[in-house]
Amino acid sequence: MLDGSHRIFCESRLIFTTKKLLLQESLHMKKTLFFLLFSVVLLGQKIETIDLSKSIKDGKNSIKSFTVIDQRAEQEVGMVMSHQDEVKIRFENEAGKDIKDWFYKYNTVRGNNDMVLLLEKLNISEDKKEKYSIGRLELKASTFIKKEDGYHFMDRKDTIVTVSSRTTPYIGQNLARKTTLILTDLFKESYKATPWEISIAEIDLPNYTAVLKEKLSILKADELKDGVYKDYYSFFTHNPEPGFILQTNDKGIVTKAVKGEEKKAIRNFYAFVHNGMAFKNIPVGYTEIFKNENGVFIEVTKSDLFPEASASGVTIGAAAGGLVGGIIGAVIDVSLSNKKKSTLGPKVYLDPFTGNYILPEDFDKTK
Template identity: 85%
Template sequence: MKKTLFFLLFSIVLFGQKIETIDLSKSIKDSKNSIKSLTVIDQRANQEVGMVMYHKDEVKIIFENNASKDIQDWFYKYNPVRGNNDMFFLLEKLNISEDKKEKYSIGKLELRASTFIKKEDGYHFIDRKDTIVTVSSRTTPYLGQSLARKATLILTDLFKESYKGEPWEFSISENDLPNYDSVLKEKLSILNANELKEGVYKDYYSFFTHNPEPGFTLQANDKGVVTKAVKGEEKTGIRHFYAFVHNGIAYKNIPVGYTEIFKDENGVFIEVTKAELFPETVTTGVTIGAAAGGLIGGVIGAVVDVSLSGKRKNTVGPKVYLDPFTGNYVLPEDFGKTK
């Protein structure tokens, strides 16, 4: 009788919990066949992915085996022909959770992962994904399935972008890998510069390493608004650059123009509203979250150490930091919300 009762209780527990496996079956083929080996380092303190509810059942999201093995097997499955580079994949955060409201729930995926190429002098950063994605049960009752799929898509994008990306010139040691963020920031010239180099910066890497495009001068209209970068007969609209420095002030392009960039102890930032960064006319899908992807070529700002200048523009927007590892916006959690 006792054995029967135990079996029934055990069955009820199993029946009340479902499993959603992260499906790593999308192709991540390296078309250049440049990668020889992949090493995955899972540095998460908690190896569990997370859990959400489906009606009255708990849905646990898992890897089939574990993150390191599954991601490595995934790479080798789609890359039987390989090249000469040793890639390291650092999984820093992967967590799925649920915020229950009165009549619905919000499922949340937090994911951060980075890639490196190992060379003789150490490890060279390539790319990273650092994002938060939310899904409402009003849109789909299958929160676990939806968030697991989104995790796969983000990881897929990271691999594909890493194949195309150029490794940073700076190297770090194997011991520094867990703290690469702070170690590499110390090497970025823009964060330590007292004076800024005039000109245009084609992308976030050239901006943070303080290397403007050679030979370009800035052209302003009769109202003093910078509109073009000129190099001989070549004229390029300023909106095509990530940022620029004019009269000692740096600016970042946004969909509605450009805005000044400031600097504090946490990095460089702009002060903008949600409507300025993501106007309704912009159709590009953007994930809003504590660390969401930014739009390249939007607001422009000046990197100014306010403690030195003592001056600052009066703006109505909150601080939005620029991620030196992606060029994206790092949005406050309450960004765009009214009190």
């Protein structure tokens, strides 16, 4: 028979043990409930990984080292909806590592150049309408060659791509694939590009656009040099092709550039300056280039840059569709070599880093 104190001790121990068991059971139930809820969340969210498996081999084997500088303020790529599920678009690990691994996977032979990719913007979002939605990809990235005197610009992608759920049921997958394609194009175009002679310091890389613009002669020149400019870089650095003289027809229309026995149609050049006035070649002829505090621009309509058909009958009228505020280049071989009609349109700026057109909003609605 237990004495009073011993009985009290046993009862207290029993109560303590019971409470402990109840507490453990409660914690177990909470954990079970948490994992059940977490599983439900996972079922409602999917992952779309940006597949960096396309070949980006440099046929010239010119690159010795490759570096990625990711200066995005937000590391998340974005999210869209697919039916009732959230689809998160992401890299397998993180952008800098994955892009760097991608490059070295296809470029095992080393060259002499140190290449740098500056990832400035990569964002995927969705604009939900009443019965459909628009997926939007914004991507901006640039490449440089690093030398002893600094960083030399090579090429850039600065683009906006939109897709509609009406025509593309898997928006997340589509935009992830387009991300890969745009980056692939950037690599392949960079391999062929000639680095700018102008260099900038590493500290200026985050603000390279403004720094390099300040160094472009065409934006500062009070008087322009007559002659032909073979590409956008020679135009913006104000270096016409040496020895060429412009030739006009009996109506005063510039038709050719002549250098001794060599004659080239004016449409073969990016731009030209005649009697101190600059002109840009476009599919329907050429048009005057203007300048203001924001840069250089032409005043054209959609039909000027993207006519319904070229001389060969190829339809290109839809080329600008969906690229609101984006950048697009037009290279169309037409037999026309006349000054375009005087009908003006909205300002279309020329991108000094690619030579392409920076289309204003609603440009596709101009005629």
